Amino acid sequence: MSEGRTNMIAALKEVVIPHLRSIGFVGAFPHFRRSGERSIDLLTFQFNRWGGSFVVEAASCSAGGVTLSWGKRVPANKVTAHCIGKRLRLGSSPPAKTDHWFEFEDATYGERIFAMVAEQVLDTLPQAENYWRSLQNVA
8 A cells, every 4th residue: 555545544534534433424444334214324435546546435225234236135234335336426516427536646735635635525525414315305
């Protein structure tokens, strides 16, 4: 793992993860879930294999977990956003379905870039809350 990725994960764990815990999320990096009465809110961090960026994806499933397309059952305590076909990438601009990657290899900001990007992720969490709320209104 690159030093940049290690530093980025450390910043996310310092800035974002405590907030997720404070609003009811459980799990271990990179997969988090928050169980509700009717659904489970899911949040997953996925790093670019080429380095320098990552996405944060939000999804939701029924409170009982999910059955994958090939029939495998994933229980509520094991489900991740990757198990769900319909996901929102935080920072994107629906309905245009633009893609958004949080980039952390900008030499202009030096070591500050990691905390700055972690704050950007924190700033996009209301987008996930709105997304989860909209899915509950459909169900």
